[in-house]
Amino acid sequence: MIKTVIFDMDGVIVDTEPVHYYAYHQHFKNLEIEVSDALYASFTGNSTKNVYQKLKEAFLIEHEIDALVNQKRELFNDAFDTKEDLDLLPGVRELIIDLHENGVNLILASSASKVTISRVFNRFKLHQYFSHIVSGEDFPKSKPHPAIFEKAAQLSGNEKHECIVIEDSTNGVKAAKAAGIYCVGYNSVHSKMQELTEADIVISDFNSLDFKKVRDINI
Structure with missing residues (x-):
């Protein structure tokens, strides 16, 4: 049983995927990197930290992982709090x-x-x-x-x-x-x-x- x-x-x-999508892609734009739809889809189920570990290696990003995570999290939190139709x-x-x-x-x-x-x-x-x-x-x-x-x-x-x-x-x-x-x-x-x-x-x-x-x- x-x-x-x-x-x-x-x-x-x-x-929350649309909110994550917005936050991630806004951050990608800020970082001046282009992440394909296929690569983005492969991140589903990964923690934000693991996503940025992979992105850091793939795009040779200089920022520290914790800083990247915090920047994305701020974008997500702002969008989450203003999205009234989230259910x-x-x-x-x-x-x-x-x-x-x-x-x-x-x-x-x-x-x-x-x-x-x-x-x-x-x-x-x-x-x-x-x-x-x-x-x-x-x-x-x-x-x-x-x-x-x-x-x-x-x-x-x-x-x-x-x-x-x-x-x-x-x-x-x-x-x-x-x-x-x-x-x-x-x-x-x-x-x-x-x-x-x-x-x-x-x-x-x-x-x-x-x-x-x-x-x-x-x-």
């Missing part, structure tokens, strides 16, 4: 509440920074539903490395076969499977150029999941 559901955040709980993805709040009310342990495992996670959770009042929050900034390697999901499973206090992960990115699915955890791929219209074939099942609508269906997943 499934006792813990581990959620990714960006592209699963909330679509949770359809059906996800109902799923979160349904799972929580039926005693399923919920954990967030997101590559986003703690600051960004906090902004999202405060804005949409999500703290009450999640027992733990795991941020990618605490790990030296981003998804597809499995460390973040291994930590989430450990914090759950349950066995891995009693946990599932919900992910929308290629790197996230690979990380879940590398951690040995059943993965539900969420095929979001907002997650472009992502390959979910390694997921155990793929859904396109959160209304297709509920407590009973999650509980009875046969692993």
Whole structure:
């Protein structure tokens, strides 16, 4: 029986990708570098620090990693606070509440920074539903490395076969499977150029999941 559901955040709980896209590309413009759509798509599931480590190597950027991260974060925070139409993805709040009310342990495992996670959770009042929050900034390697999901499973206090992960990115699915955890791929219209074939099942609508269906997943 499934006792813990581990959620990714960006592209699963909330679509902050347009805000990230704006912040990143404004910063790329400031840095005078041209990042292709394919290269940008490959960063999905990576922490901001890992993104800039890759960009620093690819474009020989002289700025320090921490400075680059802080500059992008400021652009993101300004845009996030002014984007009035930002909302949770359809059906996800109902799923979160349904799972929580039926005693399923919920954990967030997101590559986003703690600051960004906090902004999202405060804005949409999500703290009450999640027992733990795991941020990618605490790990030296981003998804597809499995460390973040291994930590989430450990914090759950349950066995891995009693946990599932919900992910929308290629790197996230690979990380879940590398951690040995059943993965539900969420095929979001907002997650472009992502390959979910390694997921155990793929859904396109959160209304297709509920407590009973999650509980009875046969692993």
